Amino acid sequence: MNTPNDIITGRRPPPIAHPLEVIPIFRRWPSSVPRNVIYTVIFSCAVALMLTVIDMAGGASVQRLRSDFPTTLLISNVIGGLVYGAMLTLNRSLNGWVARLRGVRRLLFYVALVSVSVPVGIGLGNMLMSRTSPLLVLAQRGVWIYSLATAVMVAGFMYLVHRSGERRMQAAMATARNNELIASSQRLLAEARLRALQAQIEPHFLYNTLANVVGLIGTQPARAQHMLERFIDYLRASLAASRGDHATLASEAALLAAYLDVLAVRMGERLRYRIDVPDELRGFAVAPMLLQPVVENAINHGLEPKVEGGEIVIAARVLGESVCVEISDTGVGLVDAAPGSKKPGGGVGLSNLRERLASLYGGAARVELLENQPCGMTVRLMLPLNASPTSIPSTP
């Protein structure tokens, strides 16, 4: 992993945004010291202009304004330079502390910074312009009142700009996150569709089913026929599921019943099952083919390895604000993985299910794996009652 080394050896602290960025055109160029210096000059000149305009509105004569303007301009730029220089050095030496200030602390920081910079700037500016001693200038009370007033105004303005910048960034991040969620939902749905298609022609299931039918046709034709019929039901249901974006608990239950019936012919007494979906939940919308992989897992890793087989129960009920769907089996439960095998605990692969739920419901849905007594496991899904899975536009 590369990041720790970067931080430990001192990577560049986050850049400071410039107040001018409130105007969109100034956002075109990325933040850098040269750019920010130019912006500071522009900003300072703008402030100088604004102060002159205010003076003019206050009734000062054009002549006086003309003579005062260069001084105002110089002082403004000196102040601007001081403010920016201070922010830059403080940010670098305190390792990005300035860029991370928030709320009232940031406002106070601005006020403090500008209140110090303005008198110093005025003093320096006057000294440069007219060689007057800065102490003389600073002794005038008017200067201090003027400084504080300007400081509060400018600081307030900078703070508001910073806030709007933050809000913009948050909106952009939210949009990006949203887009990512939609993209990953689409990807997962495409994968699920592919899986469903594969499941229809999934070699072992298809092969075993047909082999069983062949074996039974001569001796027990009625059973063979029943198996084929239920297999056809399963294929039809999974085709429908793989095409649509929405399924209901009722349609999923029908699909699972067909699947389990096919397996029951092969496993006989070793597979018993029960599906329990109350009437009021039959129409509850779920993502297609959500439960089938869980049931398949439960049989392959839970019941198949057990000599006497067991029972699978699929049940749904309302639990507070969620719909709780549980798939329980009385199988072998968690066994230590055979040495050398890569799958933990026999491959109870819930990670795909979890990913799918995360992209469909955000954090509102959850999956838990529980151990049953005396044996077996339960997969418990909690789906939000009032939200249906994000509807995803069908792929072109």
Add this chain to the structure above:
Amino acid sequence: MWPELRVVAKAANGLDALRLIDEQAPDVVFLDIRMPGMTGLDVAARLVEGRKPPHIVFVTAFDQYAVEAFEHSAVDYLLKPASLDRLTKSVAKLKAALQARREAPAAGGATAAALQALLAQLGGAAQVAAPVAAAEPLQWIRASQGDQTRLISIDEVIYFQSNDKYTSVMLADGESLIRTPISKLREQLDERQFWQIHRSVIVAARHVAGTRQDFRGRLMVQLKGRDEQLVVSRNYVDLFRQM
């Protein structure tokens, strides 16, 4: 096809098969490979150790790897479902083998050897791995939740934090408490995937987004998709830098 053939017993699983073979001492055994409890290979392995093992014909669903092993073996196999043609061939082979055995009972050793070779090859995956299996790192955590036991896959864990007599297991959708102390967990976890950053905190590497130093100079670990940051204690900072 083979009128003299008498089916003496049928077994539904490996254990019953061994018992019935012991009782009935058949000449030929058709063994399915995939069975609950004991696999057909396990049954065959046991039979080979016996005094006079029966002829074994494996019956298997299509499995590329197994079929290849069978192709190069003297032991016969049948694919499910078996075509009449193929079955006829198998029967012919069996008849010949049984005849040979009647004429030269000692020659049974050759079949046994072929069977052993086949088993070695097919069971090879499991056998090769055995020496590697020292102590597998922890894969599942059992946490009590009310009167039930919740199973948490090690992949779900973001970090462990010790909490008085318990250890807190932090997951994406919540938190669970387990009794195992952090010190014991450390021994059981894969060190490459779980890093101890503090006497009371072990974090999962896959959930670490990065690190930063706060203004006090402490090293902090940032987690992916979560707000909280974990402090790396001084004693563990050096360990961390090496990664």
